[in-house]
Amino acid sequence: MDIERPSNVTLFDFVGGLQLLRNSNIRTAIPVVLIGVCVCGALCNLLVLLVFIRDFRKGRGSEVKALLASLASTDLLILLLCAPVRAVTYYKQIWTLGSFVCKTTDWFQHSCIVAKTFILAATTRSKHTFMGEEEDGFQNATWIHGALVFVWLVAMLFSLPQLLFATLVPYSLDEVICVSEMPVCASEFMSLFYKIYPTAVFVVPVIFTLAYYTKTLHGAVNNAPNPRHQSKVTLVLLCLSGALGLMLLPEWGTFTWIRLGFNRPPVGLLIFADVLFYTCSSVFPVLLMTMYDDVRQGLVSFWYIATCRPRKHAPTTVCKLCVKPDGNGAEACSNEVSSNAKDKTFPDLEHFWTGRRNTHVEDEHDPVPWEKDEKMLQMAVESNQTGSRQQECA
Template sequence: MCYTSTNVDTQLMRPKEDELKLAGSRRVSAPERGGQPLAGQLQMLEFSTMNSSADLLEYAGGFQVLKEEELKVALPVVLGVICLVGLAGNTLVAAVLLHDFRQGKSSVVNGLILVLSATDLLVLLCCVPLRAVTYSKPSWSFGWLLCKSSDYFLQACLTAKSFTLAAVGHARYRHVANPKKYVHFKCQRVMALTCSICSLALLLPIPHWLFSTTKRSGRSTSCVLDIPASAANFMRAFGVAYPLAAYGVPVALTMTCYAKALLRSQPGSNRVPHRRHEARRSTVMLCGLSVAFAAMRLPDWVAWTWARQRESGAPVPPTALLVLAQVVVFANCALDPLVLLAVSQDIRDGLRKVWALASRGRARGSEDGQPGGEPAARKGTAPSLSTISARDDLGIFRELAHSIPPDIQHFWQDRKNAALTENNDPIPWECQENS
């Protein structure tokens, strides 16, 4: 790169042979000594250093140098669709599971799936809109605090999701291995496990918070991961340990648990075929969620490891890989509730119940809100929920009637068929005295 002098007298520029060797085939020209003020030389040196090391900067808040105008429009639209679908699906799944908790029909696996849906909601609400805006703008415009916390929060949520799926796999294996012992739901166990997962997930990606900062170049600002030279060795070790702790070990544990659960649910002589089929189907569905997460998270880990383990001057991860990896990770948050709603019969049945309760609530509210009207109970019209309870009671009474012994039924039938003699005598005591 050639720089011109700012002096009034124009001076010729001549190449330096030692810089030519360091730059390879690229020719670099520099001003002569004394031909330029010291401040101008320092400014040019700083600018040259920034351009020569620009490939070493890693964007922490999303890729911010998209040159294609079509991508700047298409990516926010795609992320918006993912966000809407994921919010609707995860909200429905969370509503169904919360309704089951209130009815006392839950399990440890359902409690962990609720934690999984809550994690997906956090990613879709806090991370996806920020990345969509980042893709559409050429520079970072959200300030220093969001720069430090955006990538850290995303990594913490994804790590928590990885640990939660491992806990789901372990709980499913325990349920298949000993269903009578592990079927009882304990809220304290799920809460303690959730707190442990969140604490570990918040601790592991702390270096993302420490080294994320804003860099200003001219009029544009970028959110980058700026690693100082003193922390280079630490980040190289972190680049190996963090993927293993947050991805490799949980995925391996999850796959092992599901493999053992599927082997334990093989056909046996002392098991009911229908129940065994349902248990195996649920295990396969949960295993599919873990496999989908592992496969859709893999491109992001490839780009993450590539950027941290490459040598200086080595090729950087391509833009297409970085953008595709982030979009696929966000798409996984919308895929999980769709799989649960499509495959799980319990989730679909619970969704029908929640929808029925919501419809009754709206109908009752419309009846209570009529002008000059009275609530249905005051008019003598029982609410729909009471009607359902009365029908259930009627069926119970019929079952009790059929269970009465025959001799007792014959006794009460005789008393019922016996004709009552009318006694209209105004002085019955005289008849008793004469007799």
């Protein structure tokens, strides 16, 4: 990786991914890894979003679910808009995506990083009764909308230097690279800014969130009115905060290392930080799907809908959800009914055909004709009951 710092700038760094790498194996392997992480993470985040949308449509929303849905949306933006840019850059090793993408790619990625950290910190303000069992939805959603707008405004403002200093630089006759150049006149202010920036948007929020959920988990286990449910959700948020802090630490470490003017980190560390950053956006939905009960139950419901829906061309198999009449709760069951189509009788006509099959020539000299009438009436009632049960099962 050949890079020379111009004499009139104090910072010269690649934007949008490492460029000018000579190792052909890295140029092939890293894009494949990034594309795999991007596809898996995008699918998982979409599933999580579908579960949350379903809960909100059914009136089972809560404040923490709204914030987690925003977190999944942010991860989806990172995987769909930022990761492909890195993959193309690693493969081409020069910049081919134009001036607009060069200026905005790192700015947008850093905005998403800061927004993720602040959104997780905002979950400490949300109601931690997590009305999942008695939830009527949350009444006051105004503060959530205001918090999300504030978070994204702050994130975009803090990341503005990544937009201002990004530029295209000629590398050869018909090739350019995308770099960040900080002029000498701004070096003193930006040196102070790059000491405050990582501390304010990463270190402090992550430490605060981890400390808060550790304390909340201890209180939920010992003193909460519903300790089992509340401690589970608190544990999920604690794991999300811990994963965010650990998996973004190399990214923030290398970023600060370069901006404060130290020697360039090893290329392997820079690549590892990039891959781990995008993996973080894929790990978040996996944690939600495996640890968060509401998300897991939503996925199970989607599975039943996808696999147990009656097929139009196979009427002999019927899958349904049965509810016990004694009120003990709902249980999923699969009933398989096999019948011959030509022998099938509609329930509404069951009584008619039963009566027709049982008709015979009555004896005019029968001394007790009313007994036969009673038998016919009883058979008609039984056939009606059979038809009603078949309708309910169908």
